[in-house]
Amino acid sequence: MPNKEYGKKEEYNMLEMYVTKQVIVKEKTVNHLERIDEIRDDCWINMYSPTEDELHLVEEKVGVPSEFLRYPLDEEERPRIDTDDDTGDVLILIDIPYVRKEGQTVRYETAPLGIIILKHHILTVSLRDATIFDQFTNNRVRDFIVNYRTRFAIQILLAGAKDYLKLLRYMDKTLDQSERDLAKSISNKDLYKHLELGKSLIYFSTSLKSNEAVLEKLMRGRVVKQYEDDEDLLEDVIIEYKQAREMADIYASIVNGGMDAYASIINNNMNVIMKIMAAATIVLSVPTVITSFFGQNIPMPWNEGFTGQPGPFIGLVVGCLACTAAAAVILKKKHML
Numbered sequence: 001m002p003n004k005e006y007g008k009k010e011e012y013n014m015l016e017m018y019v020t021k022q023v024i025v026k027e028k029t030v031n032h033l034e035r036i037d038e039i040r041d042d043c044w045i046n047m048y049s050p051t052e053d054e055l056h057l058v059e060e061k062v063g064v065p066s067e068f069l070r071y072p073l074d075e076e077e078r079p080r081i082d083t084d085d086d087t088g089d090v091l092i093l094i095d096i097p098y099v100r101k102e103g104q105t106v107r108y109e110t111a112p113l114g115i116i117i118l119k120h121h122i123l124t125v126s127l128r129d130a131t132i133f134d135q136f137t138n139n140r141v142r143d144f145i146v147n148y149r150t151r152f153a154i155q156i157l158l159a160g161a162k163d164y165l166k167l168l169r170y171m172d173k174t175l176d177q178s179e180r181d182l183a184k185s186i187s188n189k190d191l192y193k194h195l196e197l198g199k200s201l202i203y204f205s206t207s208l209k210s211n212e213a214v215l216e217k218l219m220r221g222r223v224v225k226q227y228e229d230d231e232d233l234l235e236d237v238i239i240e241y242k243q244a245r246e247m248a249d250i251y252a253s254i255v256n257g258g259m260d261a262y263a264s265i266i267n268n269n270m271n272v273i274m275k276i277m278a279a280a281t282i283v284l285s286v287p288t289v290i291t292s293f294f295g296q297n298i299p300m301p302w303n304e305g306f307t308g309q310p311g312p313f314i315g316l317v318v319g320c321l322a323c324t325a326a327a328a329v330i331l332k333k334k335h336m337l
Helices: 052-062 066-073 131-137 149-184 188-219 228-295 311-333
Strands: 015-025 028-036 043-048 080-083 090-102 105-117 121-126
Touching: 015 131, 028 131, 043 052, 052 066, 052 121, 066 090, 066 105, 066 121, 080 188, 090 149, 090 188, 105 149, 105 188, 121 149, 131 149, 149 188, 149 228, 188 228
Parallel strands: 043 121
Antiparallel strands: 015 028, 015 043, 080 090, 090 105, 105 121
């Protein structure tokens, strides 16, 4: 165990502690979140991408089960609720959305977030610095008190639902723009962009369904103690997640239907091109037959020593040209030219 003073920001950049204090704003007493430099009772500990030293220190300071701290750091962990039978500590594991940029490509993905409710503390653990906490650290959430750990956990779940809804609305606008671009010209770049949206919506839909199962288990009230206000807030959270999941399913269906339509359009365009090529081949084959006469080793009407009648040859040429014109007219009427 490293011999360092715990909680110093310059030493532990991925570890933050907060407490709620009452301050007077415009002659009114309001709850204000304040950052502190050490762990104390009734504080919120936020960890993102923590080091092994930080994990060991928090485990030692607050007595949290080691596996509770490490489950959220596995990207493949499924949302669920775990309870430690010895201590009564509760882990609420959900998926939260985040945006990942690679050059000009924007991907919408999900990552696990662990909310650990202890007797005297509440912890949040994730691989990334979750943007859903900005509204808490910036004191934009009303009636927010760290000491009310169950209420705080539900408020975090609500913030996650709002993040999903915000990103889904943005994805809807991106989807509309992508469809307009594809309507003008179907390019590989636009198709890949459309495909990325479809993948993101699948991630969202799957995570939202798993989160709903966690919320339904919380709603039964057997995991953590809830008061009447907590139950009302949890019902609102469930409604928000259901709305987000329905939106993700609808948008995913639109993307899948669009990809099928674009595949049909590409196939149709290819068929039109092949029809034009076949028609051009038919039309051009007639002049080819005519010109092939000039390659034969027989005298032509304009050659010296020609003793026959030019009429049959002229008739043949005129007939071929007439056949060419007739073939072109027929193909034009059949929309093959």
